[in-house]
Amino acid sequence: MIVSNLSSYLPLFINVEGLKVLVVGGGKVGTKRALKFAESKAIVYVVSLEFKDENELRLFDNIHLIKNDARYLPENFLSRFNIIVVATNDKELNERICETCKKLGKLCNNPTNPDSSNFIVPIYGIEKGVGIAITTFGKSSLTSKYLLDLIRSNILKENIFSLVDTMGKVKEILKLNVTEPSIRFMFYSKIFYDDKFRYYVDRGEIDLAIQRAREIIYGR
Structure with missing residues (x-):
């Protein structure tokens, strides 16, 4: 299934370090999701009667395995978690758990039916x-x-990464020298689109690029 209402989605990058994540289902999809969240330093709990790749899951100290039947997870258990992923082979169960989690104000992802989810990975x-x-x-x-x-x-390419880093330095210079946000953004845009500035960045001459940015800021 695909998402039917795209207008309500907003892209976000979330820092999940320390968040409690529940993965319901120990199969291929559940394992993949659990490992991904664990790699990002979330505290992950996986509930399942069986774990497809138990040895791999146990390599992470922040993954906890709970052998239990996903059909009987009470609301007070689900409410302990910030993020829930439902990945059992029972589509109706996945949707039911996700609906319960959403009513509890939790973020829930159902890989088999994005329309029942309130976030997508x-x-x-x-x-x-x-x-x-x-x-x-x-x-x-x-x-x-x-x-x-x-x-x-x-x-x-390398010139894009250089542009990102250099514009980060430009932003810090502007914060120190221009107090008004709207004027800061005006300078920021002017520098970004300046041909000479971009020429220096593309050639890796970052000191000259910063010098050119200062010339634009100070009107020299």
Whole structure:
């Protein structure tokens, strides 16, 4: 199934370190989700009667395995978690748990039916301070991965990473020297689109790029 109401979705990058994440289901999808959250330093609990890759899950100190029947998870148990992923092979059970979690004000992801979820886990990558996330809202994860690979191979070159880092330095200079936010943004945009500034960045001459930014700020 695919998402029917796209207008209500807002893309976010969430720092999950220390958050409590419940994964219901110990199969391939549940294991993949549990490992991904654990790698991002969330505190992960996996509930299932069986665990497909138990040895791999036990490699993480922040993954806790609970052998239990997912059909009988009470609300007071679900309410302990910030994020819930339902990944059993029972579609009706997944939807029922997700609906309960949403009523409790929790974030719930149902990989088998994004329409019953209130958040989606996209295909994403983070490299040298640049994060890119892509979703087709349940249509095709392979297409999302293909698009991410295209961006990585055709757009994320060294000059782009240099541009990101240099604009970060420009932002700090502007914060120290220009108090009015609207004027700061005006300078920020002017510097970003300045041909000479971009020429220096593309050539890796960052000191000259910063010098050019200062010239624009101070009107020299």
